[in-house]
Amino acid sequence: xxxxxxxxxxxxxxxxxxxxxxxxxxxxxxxxxxxxxxxxxxxxxxxxxxxxxxxxxxxxxxxxxxxxxxxxxxxxxxxxxxxxxxxxxxxxxxxxxxxxxxxxxxxxxxxxxxxxxxxxxxxxxxxxxxxxxxxxxxxxxxxx
Amino acid sequence: xxxxxxxxxxxxxxxxxxxxxxxxxxxxxxxxxxxxxxxxxxxxxxxxxxxxxxxxxxxxxxxxxxxxxxxxxxxxxxxxxxxxxxxxxxxxxxxxxxxxxxxxxxxxxxxxxxxxxxxxxxxxxxxxxxxxxxxxxxxxxxxxxxxxxxxxxxxxxxxxxxxxxxxxxxxxxxxxxxxxxxxxxxxxxxxxxxxxxxxxxxxxxxxxxxxxxxxxxxxxxxxxxxxxxxxxxxxxxxxxxxxxxxxxxxxxxxxxxxxxxxxxxxxxxxxxxxxxxxxxxxxxxxxxxxxxxxxxxxxxxxxxxxxxxxxxxxxxxxxxxxxxxxxxxxxxxxxxxxxxxxxxxxxxxxxxxxxxxx
Amino acid sequence: xxxxxxxxxxxxxxxxxxxxxxxxxxxxxxxxxxxxxxxxxxxxxxxxxxxxxxxxxxxxxxxxxxxxxxxxxxxxxxxxxxxxxxxxxxxxxxxxxxxxxxxxxxxxxxxxxxxxxxxxxxxxxxxxxxxxxxxxxxxxxxxxxxxxxxxxxxxxxxxxxxxxxxxxxxxxxxxxxxxxxxxxxxxxxxxxxxxxxxxxxxxxxxxxxxxxxxxxxxxxxxxxxxxxxxxxxxxxxxxxxxxxxxxxxxxxxxxxxxxxxxxxxxxxxxxxxxxxxxxxxxxxxxxxxxxxxxxxxxxxxxxxxxxxxxxxxxxxxxxxxxxxxxxxxxxxxxxxxxxxxxxxxxxxxxxxxxxxxxxxxxxxxxxxxxxxxxxxxxxxxxxxxxx
Numbered sequence: 001x002x003x004x005x006x007x008x009x010x011x012x013x014x015x016x017x018x019x020x021x022x023x024x025x026x027x028x029x030x031x032x033x034x035x036x037x038x039x040x041x042x043x044x045x046x047x048x049x050x051x052x053x054x055x056x057x058x059x060x061x062x063x064x065x066x067x068x069x070x071x072x073x074x075x076x077x078x079x080x081x082x083x084x085x086x087x088x089x090x091x092x093x094x095x096x097x098x099x100x101x102x103x104x105x106x107x108x109x110x111x112x113x114x115x116x117x118x119x120x121x122x123x124x125x126x127x128x129x130x131x132x133x134x135x136x137x138x139x140x141x142x143x144x
Numbered sequence: 145x146x147x148x149x150x151x152x153x154x155x156x157x158x159x160x161x162x163x164x165x166x167x168x169x170x171x172x173x174x175x176x177x178x179x180x181x182x183x184x185x186x187x188x189x190x191x192x193x194x195x196x197x198x199x200x201x202x203x204x205x206x207x208x209x210x211x212x213x214x215x216x217x218x219x220x221x222x223x224x225x226x227x228x229x230x231x232x233x234x235x236x237x238x239x240x241x242x243x244x245x246x247x248x249x250x251x252x253x254x255x256x257x258x259x260x261x262x263x264x265x266x267x268x269x270x271x272x273x274x275x276x277x278x279x280x281x282x283x284x285x286x287x288x289x290x291x292x293x294x295x296x297x298x299x300x301x302x303x304x305x306x307x308x309x310x311x312x313x314x315x316x317x318x319x320x321x322x323x324x325x326x327x328x329x330x331x332x333x334x335x336x337x338x339x340x341x342x343x344x345x346x347x348x349x350x351x352x353x354x355x356x357x358x359x360x361x362x363x364x365x366x367x368x369x370x371x372x373x374x375x376x377x378x379x380x381x382x383x384x385x386x387x388x389x390x391x392x393x394x395x396x397x398x399x400x401x402x403x404x405x406x407x408x409x410x411x412x413x414x415x416x417x418x419x420x421x422x423x424x425x426x427x428x429x430x431x432x433x434x435x436x437x438x439x440x441x442x443x444x445x446x447x448x449x450x451x452x453x454x455x456x457x458x459x460x461x462x463x464x465x466x467x468x469x470x471x472x473x474x475x476x477x478x479x480x481x482x483x484x485x486x487x488x489x490x491x492x493x494x495x496x497x498x499x500x501x502x
Numbered sequence: 503x504x505x506x507x508x509x510x511x512x513x514x515x516x517x518x519x520x521x522x523x524x525x526x527x528x529x530x531x532x533x534x535x536x537x538x539x540x541x542x543x544x545x546x547x548x549x550x551x552x553x554x555x556x557x558x559x560x561x562x563x564x565x566x567x568x569x570x571x572x573x574x575x576x577x578x579x580x581x582x583x584x585x586x587x588x589x590x591x592x593x594x595x596x597x598x599x600x601x602x603x604x605x606x607x608x609x610x611x612x613x614x615x616x617x618x619x620x621x622x623x624x625x626x627x628x629x630x631x632x633x634x635x636x637x638x639x640x641x642x643x644x645x646x647x648x649x650x651x652x653x654x655x656x657x658x659x660x661x662x663x664x665x666x667x668x669x670x671x672x673x674x675x676x677x678x679x680x681x682x683x684x685x686x687x688x689x690x691x692x693x694x695x696x697x698x699x700x701x702x703x704x705x706x707x708x709x710x711x712x713x714x715x716x717x718x719x720x721x722x723x724x725x726x727x728x729x730x731x732x733x734x735x736x737x738x739x740x741x742x743x744x745x746x747x748x749x750x751x752x753x754x755x756x757x758x759x760x761x762x763x764x765x766x767x768x769x770x771x772x773x774x775x776x777x778x779x780x781x782x783x784x785x786x787x788x789x790x791x792x793x794x795x796x797x798x799x800x801x802x803x804x805x806x807x808x809x810x811x812x813x814x815x816x817x818x819x820x821x822x823x824x825x826x827x828x829x830x831x832x833x834x835x836x837x838x839x840x841x842x843x844x845x846x847x848x849x850x851x852x853x854x855x856x857x858x859x860x861x862x863x864x865x866x867x868x869x870x871x872x873x874x875x876x877x878x879x880x881x882x883x884x885x886x887x888x889x
Contacts (some may be wrong), residue, residue, distance in 0.1 A: 014630045019252045019259060035637060050580065056667045064650035064754055067700040068641070070622040070630065073495065078201050081643045081702075082750045083651055091751040098169055099483070106658050109683075114211040114252055115203040117641060126239055128208065128248060128641075 009027065011127060018129030021054040021112060023090060034090040056130070058086040063104050072118045082102055084132055090140030098133040109135040158282050159324030161289060161316050162221020162462070162470075165433045167214035167420055167480040170199040172492045174308050180489045188308055193394020197311040199487055200297050202495055205239045209314035210295040211252040211427075217291070217316040220254050220473045221323075225254040226434050228318065229259040229287035232277045236423045237297045241345065249293065260287075267341060268292065268390055269451025271315065271425040276331055276457060289320040296424035301349035302498055306449035308488050309393055311421025314431035320435025325467040326436060329379045331459045334369035339371055341452035352452075358396070361454045366390060366400050369456035370448045370464045371412025381406045384460075385443040388414030388431035390450035393424045406446070413438060414445075414482070419481050425451075431462070434477035441465045503602045503880035507735040507888065510539025510610075510721030511850040513843075516835035517685045519715040524560050524616035525572045527717040529838075531611050532573050534608075535719035539731045543573070547606040549580040552593030552613040553839035557629035560616050569612060577634035586632030587788060589613065590842025591743075591881035593612035593871030594720060598741045598883075601722045613843030615718035626715050629838065632875035634749035646710055646789065648750045649877045650702035653791035655756040657704065660806035662794060664704050669791035669812045669830055671708045677819060678829025680842065680859040685714045685835030709790040714835030716842035728888070734854040736765035739867075740884040742766070750876040759877035762799035769882040771799070775803035780823060780884075781865040782852045784845035786873035787830040793817075796823070796871055800882075819860060827852060827860045846883060853887040 014035075016022040021035065024036035027048040031040065034054055040047030062137050063082035066073075073079070080096040097115060110132040117127045173196045175185030177406040190196060200209070210233055218225055246261035256279035264270040264277075271294015278290025295314035300306030319328075330502075343350040353361075356369045366389055374380065391398045394417050401408045414431030423430055428449040435445055441463050448458040493499055512529050512534030522530075528551070534541060544819075551566040562568065563702035565638030566580035583593040597611035609759060617625050630639040633648060656662045672692055678684035695708040730737035744764035747753055753760065770776060785800065787793035794808035802812045802823050811817060828834040828848040831841055849868035851857045872884045 015251055020254060028192060057661075061751075062651035062654045064654060064705075065700075065703045066644060066647050067702065068644070069642070069645065070639070070644050071627055075494065076642065079642065081641070081651075082649050083756070093634075093641050093643050093749065093751050095203075095642050106654070114208050114215070115201070116205060116208060117203070119750045126205070126207075128211075130253075131203065 004123055008125065012124060019114070021056055021130060023052055023054050024049045025052040032088045033093055034086065054086050054088050054090065058084045058110055060084045060104055060106055060108045060110055062095070062106060066099055081086055082132065084110055094133040096133065097131050103134050109133050150340055155328040156325055158279050158321055159327040159464070160218045160318065160436070161223060161320040161322070161324055161435060162219055162318040163316065163433050164213045164216025164474055165313065165315045165430050165480060166209045166479055167430070167477070168198050168200045168204055169194045169483050170487050170495065171202060171484045171488070172199055176489055177308055183457060192308055194309055194360060194421060195246050195416055197309060198313055198423070199492055199495055200312040200423045204297070206235045206237045206295045206314070206402060207239050207245045208298050209292045209297070209312070210230045212295060212317065213295065213314040214249050214253050214291060217318050217475055220470060221318045222465070223318055223320070224429045226258070228253070228255045228289045228291050230258060230281050231255065231293070232264055232290070233293045233295060234264045234274040235295045236265055236267055236424055238265070241339065249291070265386045266455065267423045267451035267453050268392070268427060269449040269457055271429045271449070272331055272449035272457040272459070274315055275319060276333070276485070279328060279331065282319055282321055289318055290315050292319060294425035294429045296426055298422065299349050304349070304367070306350070306352065309417070309422045311423045313420060313430055314412040314425035315426045315433050317429065323466055324464055325470055326461045329460045329462055331457060332373045332376060333455060333457045334365050334372060335455035336490045338454035339452055347482065357452065360498055361452060362390070362392065362396055362450050362458040363400065363403070365454050365456040366448050366450045367403050368489060369458040370404055370446060373458040373460060379460060383444055384446045385412060386413055386435045387411050387446040388428055388435060389445065389448050390428045391415060391417040391431060394418040396439045398429035406413050416477060416481065423470070430477060436463070436467070437476040437478065439463045439467065441467060504604055505612040505725035506598050506601045506722055506738045507725040508738065508846065508850050508885065509723050509731040510535040510541065510733055512538050513683055513718035514716050514849050516616050516714050516716035516837060520618065520884045522715070523619070524556065524562070524614060525568065527616060527715060528569050529572045529833065531614070531717035531719040532569065532610055535721050536610060538556070538586050539721040541608060541721060541731055545573055546575060546578055546608050546610055548578055548600060548609045550576060550583055550590070550597040550609060550611045551580065552583045552611070552668055552842060553587035553607055553615055554586050554589045554630060554839065555583060555615070555628035558631070559625065560619055560709070584880070585699050586840055586874035587838045588872045588874030588879040588881050589839040590718070591870065591883070592842065592879065594843055594846055594883065595741045595881055597720070597722050598738055601724060601763040604884050606726070607724060609722045610719055610877045611639070611722065611843060612717060612719045612838040613846040615839040616715050617713045617837060618673050618715050621697055622713060630649045637749055644702060646702040646705050649789040649791055650705045651750065652756045652795065653704055656791060656795065659757055660809065662809035664696065665692065666691050666809035666813050667709055667790040667794065670787060670793045671695045673812065673818055674787060674826050674830040674833035677718035677860055678833025681829050681834060684708050684789040684829040684833055685712055686829065686833050705789060705791070711788045711831035711836035714837045716835060716837035716840045716844070718840045719721070720843055720846050720848045720850070725888070735888045736853045737888050738883055739886045740882070741767040742769035742772060743879070743881040746878050748875065748878045753877070757795065759795060759799055759880060760874065761877050761880035762796060762871065762873065768882050773884045775867070775884065779867050780860045780869045781867050782827060782849065783823060783869040783871065784828060784830065784848050785871040786806040786831050788836060788873070789827055790832065792873070793825065793830065793879050795821045800869070800871060820860065824862045827857060827862060842870070842881065845870035845872060846885070853885060
C-alpha cells in the first residue's frame with residue numbers, strides 16, 4: 001500500500017529533484033529554493049529562475065520519531081523524520097536513516113543518501129529518492 | 145571454452161579510473177542465526193569461515209546499493225558523469241524483473257541521457273562481466289568511460305545453509321583509458337553449463353546443489369579461468385602480490401589459492417566474506433576494492449570471480465602511480481565494514497521481510 | 503459593507519456516529535440552526551458548506567449540491583469551501599462576506615465531516631492532503647509528525663515541556679466533560695497523557711485530536727434585521743484570513759504560525775480591539791502544542807510564554823482568558839470541515855449565555871481561530887454580544 005497511488009508522470013517529473021536535489025536559484029536575488037519553483041516568491045515577475053544542484057549537506061532543524069506510521073510505511077516504524085536545513089539555505093522534509101536515533105538532535109550535521117522512499121505495493125512502482133544520515137555517525141566510526 | 149582479451153598491445157592502457165563500494169551498516173552474527181535453528185554456532189562459524197554477515201536496511205535494495213557505490217566511484221574518479229557512456233549493472237537481485245536498474249543509476253549519478261545502459265545477471269559474476277563489457281567498449285573507443293557494477297541483496301531461505309552466508313553489498317568500477325589508477329592487463333573467462341544453483345521466476349529463495357556447488361562448479365571454473373589467464377599472459381603465481389577470488393564463504397578462496405600455489409597470505413586483504421558474508425555479484429569486487437585501498441604502485445592483483453550456472457572471469461590488474469593521488473578520496477572497505485549495528489534474529493526477519501505476512 | 507449577525511447556531515453530537523452518515527449529520531445541524539433562527543427555509547438565500555475531504559472519506563464530491571438537496575433547500579445556490587481543517591472557518595467567512603456585501607440576506611453556513619466510514623489509515627491519508635503531499639507526506643511525514651517538529655523547536659527555543667503540552671489535553675478534556683455535544687465525556691489526568699502511546703515524539707496519543715464525525719451550522723443575517731429572528735443576536739465584528747507556505751519546512755520559524763499572527767492582527771484592527779478584550783476563545787488545538795502556539799500568536803501572551811500560561815491555569819474556564827470551553831478539537835472532537843463552524847457555535851452559545859456548565863460568566867466578546875494544515879491557512883473571527 002502506498003500513501004497515495006502516485007501517477008507515473010508525477011513520479012517521473014520529480015526524478016531530478018528526488019534523485020539529485022535539483023532546485024532553483026533566482027538570478028536576481030540569488031535565493032535558492034527546493035523543490036523547483038518557476039516563480040521566485042520574493043522577486044515574482046522580476047525574478048529569473050535557473051536550475052541548481054544542491055550539495056546534499058545540511059543540518060537537522062527539527063525532528064521527530066514516528067511510531068504511528070501512515071499506510072505504506074508500516075514496516076519502517078519507528079522511523080525518524082526531520083526538517084533539514086541545507087547548507088545553501090533551503091529546508092526540506094526527509095527521513096533520517098542509517099544512524100542511531102539518539103544521535104539525531106537539532107543542529108546535527110547530515111548528508112544525503114539514496115534510498116527507497118515507498119513502493120506501490122508488490123506489483124507497482126518503487127519510488128527512490130533522498131534520505132539523510134548523520135555525518136557525525138560516520139566520522140565517529142572513522143576515528144575508531 | 146575460453147577467450148582472452150589481451151590489452152598489452154594497445155597504444156593505451158584500459159583500466160580502473162575510479163571505484164566505490166557500499167556495504168549496509170546492519171550485521172547479524174552467525175551464532176545468532178544458529179541459535180534459532182538449534183545449530184552449533186561455533187562449529188558453523190569455523191566451517192564456513194564467516195563470523196557475521198551484512199544485512200540491508202529496510203529501505204535498501206540492489207538499486208540503492210548500486211547508486212551509493214557508483215556515487216562513491218564517481219567522486220573518487222573525478223570523472224564528469226556525462227562522460228560515462230555505458231553503465232552495466234550485474235545483479236541477481238534486481239528490484240524489478242522488467243525495468244532496468246541501470247537507468248536508475250544513470251539518472252542518480254547524472255549520466256543521462258547520452259549513454260547506453262543495461263542490467264546483467266549471471267549469479268555471482270555479473271559484476272566482473274560488466275567490467276569486461278566496459279573494457280571492450282573502451283578499447284574499441286565506442287565509449288570514453290564505462291561504469292561496471294556488481295550489486296546484490298542476496299536471499300537465503302530461513303534455516304537453509306545459505307542463510308548463514310547470504311550478505312548484501314555493492315561495488316562500482318569506472319573503466320577508461322586515461323588516468324587509470326590500475327591497468328587491467330588482461331582478462332579471460334571460463335564458462336560451461338553447470339546447474340549448481342538457480343532461482344526460478346517468482347520464487348523468493350534460490351535452490352542449490354549443496355556440495356555439488358563446490359568441486360564441479362566453484363573450484364573447476366575458478367581454477368581453470370585463473371590458470372588460463374596466467375598461461376596467456378605468461379605470468380606465474382608468484383608474480384601476483386594479491387589474489388582475490390569469489391568468496392561464497394571464508395574457506396573456498398583459501399583452498400583455490402592452495403590449488404593455484406598462491407601464498408594464502410596474498411588472499412587475506414581481499415577476503416571480506418568472513419565479516420560481511422557473501423555479497424554475490426559484489427563479492428570479488430568488494431575484495432578488489434579492499435586491495436586497491438592499500439595497494440602500492442606496481443602491485444599486481446589476480447581477480448577471479450565465479451557465477452553459478454557456471455562461469456568465471458579472471459583479470460590481471462597492475463596498480464599505477466596515479467593511485468597515490470587518490471588516497472583518502474573514499475571511505476575504505478574496512479571503514480564500511482567497521483561501521484555496524486547488530487540485529488537480533490527478530491529484527492533481521494523484520495528487516496529482510498521474511499515473514500510471509502509481510 | 504453591512505454589519506452581520508449570527509441568529510442561529512446548532513451542532514450535532516460529535517463522536518464516532520456509526521449510525522449516521524454524512525447526509526444525516528449535515529441535515530440535522532442545518533435544520534436545527536435554521537430552527538434556532540426561527541426562520542423558514544423559504545427565507546434562505548444561499549448555502550456555504552465547509553468540508554475537507556468528502557472525496558476521500560465518503561467518495562462524494564459536489565457535496566453542497568447534496569446538502570441543498572437533503573435539506574430541501576433547492577434551488578438556492580450552494581457553494582463548497584475547502585481549506586483543509588479551516589474549511590468550516592473559511593465557509594463562515596464566505597457566508598459573512600456574502601451577507602456583508604449585500605448580495606445575500608439570509609445565509610446558512612454548514613461544516614461537516616464524516617470520517618469513520620473508512621479505516622483509520624485511510625482517514626489519516628485524507629487528512630495528509632492538508633500538507634504538502636509531494637514533499638512532506640510522500641517522504642513518510644504525518645500530521646502528528648509536522649506538529650511534533652513544531653513542538654520540538656518550541657521546546658528547544660523556549661523550554662516548553664511535554665508536561666505543559668499534556669496540561670492542554672487535561673484542560674480540554676475537563677471542558678469537554680461539561681459539553682454534552684463533545685466527543686469525549688471524561689476527564690483525564692496528566693499521567694494519562696504522559697503514559698499514552700507514542701505517536702510522533704514528543705507527541706503522544708492524548709496530545710492529538712481524534713477522528714470524529716459531526717456537523718455544525720450557523721445562520722447569518724444583516725444585523726439590522728437580526729432582531730426579527732432572535733432576541734440575542736451575536737455580531738461578527740471581524741472576519742480575517744491569511745495564508746502561509748503549504749509545507750512546514752518552508753517557514754522561517756516553526757514556533758509561530760505567521761498566518762495566525764497576520765489573521766488575528768487584522769481581525770483586532772477590524773474590530774478595533776486588543777487581545778485583552780477577548781472574554782472567551784476557541785483556538786485550533788489539533789495537537790496540544792498548537793494551542794500553546796496559538797496563545798502566543800493571538801497575542802494573549804508573549805512569544806515563548808504559552809507553556810507557562812497553561813501551567814498557570816490562565817486558560818481554564820475560570821482563568822484570565824478561558825480557551826476552548828467546548829473542549830476544543832482535542833476534547834470536543836475534530837470532524838475537520840465542521841470544526842471552524844463548531845467554534846462559532848460555541849462562541850455564540852457563550853455570548854448568549856447558553857453554555858450551561860461551561861458558561862464563562864459575563865462573556866461579551868469571543869474569538870474563533872481555525873487553522874488549515876500546519877498553518878497554510880488561518881481564519882479568525884471576533885464576535886460580540888449585541889446588547
